[in-house]
Amino acid sequence: MPDPLFPAIHAGSGKEALRFGDRSLTYAGLGAAAGALAAELPAGRVAVWATPTLHTSVAVVAALLAGIPVVPLNPKIGERELAHILADSSPAQILAEPGAELPDGLAGLPRRDIPLEGAGAPPAEPDAETPALIVYTSGTTGPPKGVVLPRRAISTTLDALESAWQWSAEDVLVHGLPLFHVHGLILGILGPLRRGGSVRHLGRFSLEGVTRELSTGATMLFGVPTMYHRIAESVATDEELTAALRRARLLVSGSAALPVHDHQRITAATGQQVIERYGMTETLMNTSVRADGERKPGSVGVPLAGVDLRLVDESGAEIDGRDEVGEIQVRGPNLFTEYLNRPDATVAALDNGWFRTGDMATRDDDGYVRIVGRKATDLIKSGGYKIGAGEIENALLEHPGVAEAAVTGEPDDDLGERIVAWVVPAGYRPDAGEVADHVAKLLAPHKRPRVVRYLDALPRNDMGKIMKRALG
Ligand code: ATP
Numbered sequence: 143m144p145d146p147l148f149p150a151i152h153a154g155s156g157k158e159a160l161r162f163g164d165r166s167l168t169y170a171g172l173g174a175a176a177g178a179l180a181a182e183l184p185a186g187r188v189a190v191w192a193t194p195t196l197h198t199s200v201a202v203v204a205a206l207l208a209g210i211p212v213v214p215l216n217p218k219i220g221e222r223e224l225a226h227i228l229a230d231s232s233p234a235q236i237l238a239e240p241g242a243e244l245p246d247g248l249a250g251l252p253r254r255d256i257p258l259e260g261a262g263a264p265p266a267e268p269d270a271e272t273p274a275l276i277v278y279t280s281g282t283t284g285p286p287k288g289v290v291l292p293r294r295a296i297s298t299t300l301d302a303l304e305s306a307w308q309w310s311a312e313d314v315l316v317h318g319l320p321l322f323h324v325h326g327l328i329l330g331i332l333g334p335l336r337r338g339g340s341v342r343h344l345g346r347f348s349l350e351g352v353t354r355e356l357s358t359g360a361t362m363l364f365g366v367p368t369m370y371h372r373i374a375e376s377v378a379t380d381e382e383l384t385a386a387l388r389r390a391r392l393l394v395s396g397s398a399a400l401p402v403h404d405h406q407r408i409t410a411a412t413g414q415q416v417i418e419r420y421g422m423t424e425t426l427m428n429t430s431v432r433a434d435g436e437r438k439p440g441s442v443g444v445p446l447a448g449v450d451l452r453l454v455d456e457s458g459a460e461i462d463g464r465d466e467v468g469e470i471q472v473r474g475p476n477l478f479t480e481y482l483n484r485p486d487a488t489v490a491a492l493d494n495g496w497f498r499t500g501d502m503a504t505r506d507d508d509g510y511v512r513i514v515g516r517k518a519t520d521l522i523k524s525g526g527y528k529i530g531a532g533e534i535e536n537a538l539l540e541h542p543g544v545a546e547a548a549v550t551g552e553p554d555d556d557l558g559e560r561i562v563a564w565v566v567p568a569g570y571r572p573d574a575g576e577v578a579d580h581v582a583k584l585l586a587p588h589k590r591p592r593v594v595r596y597l598d599a600l601p602r603n604d605m606g607k608i609m610k611r612a613l614g
């Protein structure tokens with residue numbers, strides 16, 4: 143039985159599939175360009191210089207149609223990381239937009255310019271277990287690992303999101319994310335293409351772009367919390383943006399925790415409740431809520447169709463997570479195949495087929511998951527308590543003098559670890575005692591930061607995630 147990932151590309155209609163700025167491709171045009179490129183791809187693997195362009199999208203689709211694993215590269219990648227990824231994934235070719243300037247580190251690879259036109263027909267698609275993408279993790283907690291994703295994981299996750307979000311061919315997505323991580327690439331490009339819908343990519347996220355697209359027929363916005371933070375800062379004063387957001391069918395946030403305060407400000411101004419989804423490179427999407435289901439700010443929702451999710455304590459025993467924080471483990475057809483060249487890491491990541499996410503969470507009576515943070519960096523053991531950084535960060539953000547916040551633990555002779563609050567002041571600089579009192583009053587005395595440090599900006603990666611490794 144043929145089981146194409148992209149039935150709409152094979153059908154090849156004149157409907158707009160992808161638009162980046164003033165350049166667009168119809169389904170027929172995309173099938174022809176990707177088909178022509180697919181026919182010429184070398185055996186082995188290919189790398190793509192993943193600028194936010196039509197070219198990147200065509201290259202990835204071509205490789206997926208041909209069954210050639212593709213490695214998307216961050217165009218801002220540093221020399222050392224590039225060398226690591228090239229040595230690890232040994233691509234046979236680098237696909238790039240014509241005219242794009244490539245770094246010296248890529249000089250040893252044959253270059254192929256990506257066409258936007260062609261006369262090819264999309265090839266019959268390969269088996270579901272064929273490796274489709276090798277995506278390097280964000281490197282938030284350690285050096286990036288190459289996650290091998292089969293076609294099966296991609297189709298499974300996109301179909302689960304279709305049923306949760308009632309995602310259809312009528313949907314038009316506003317997209318402002320990079321194309322070298324799963325959020326921007328799999329959800330943002332491959333998702334609409336699988337559904338037969340359309341994508342309008344902003345190139346770079348901007349409030350004007352969001353307003354313009356949602357005012358002219360776009361129905362959904364996918365973003366990361368830093369984008370929703372900018373939206374939350376602006377809804378009070380920007381009437382056009384607020385009206386545009388009110389018209390949207392779905393606002394979705396993921397890749398990091400959406401601060402409750404930002405969520406509430408957006409809801410108050412627009413009546414929209416943002417949907418959170420929780421996923422990762424290795425498992426693709428794990429949880430969200432239905433488009434017609436209840437959203438709970440601070441929660442990432444419930445397991446998606448086909449995803450088994452459990453919480454385990456430090457001894458590995460399953461817990462219900464109502465009174466106790468546990469590590470999230472996930473099992474299902476949405477999982478990756480392996481870490482490339484890292485059988486040790488693959489074995490260590492799995493517990494009898496369950497993937498150890500390294501994320502800590504609780505679960506309420508309705509089964510809604512609340513992520514407390516990462517086991518490695520966000521769980522602070524202080525004075526005999528286990529304290530989640532996220533809860534304190536949310537409380538800090540409610541202080542009018544705090545624009546951005548991150549919380550870490552630091553060794554302490556007395557407490558084991560002490561709580562450190564890293565604060566980017568908003569307008570004026572609140573003093574440390576005032577900030578700490580605010581947290582203790584909202585939460586509990588043992589959650590009071592012992593140290594408050596001020597920064598001009600938090601260290602963030604290209605997805606807006608706070609790099610806690612760089613603090614301290
Ligand atoms: P690395 O694995 O290299 O350290 P990374 O884990 O940041 O990097 P990704 O796979 O891109 O790389 O990110 C997945 C992680 O992002 C999850 O494990 C989780 O910690 C976090 N995350 C994703 N969505 C959410 C969400 N809605 N709320 C809170 N955290 C989230």
Ligand code: MG
Pocket residue numbers: 279422
């Ligand atoms: Mg990770």
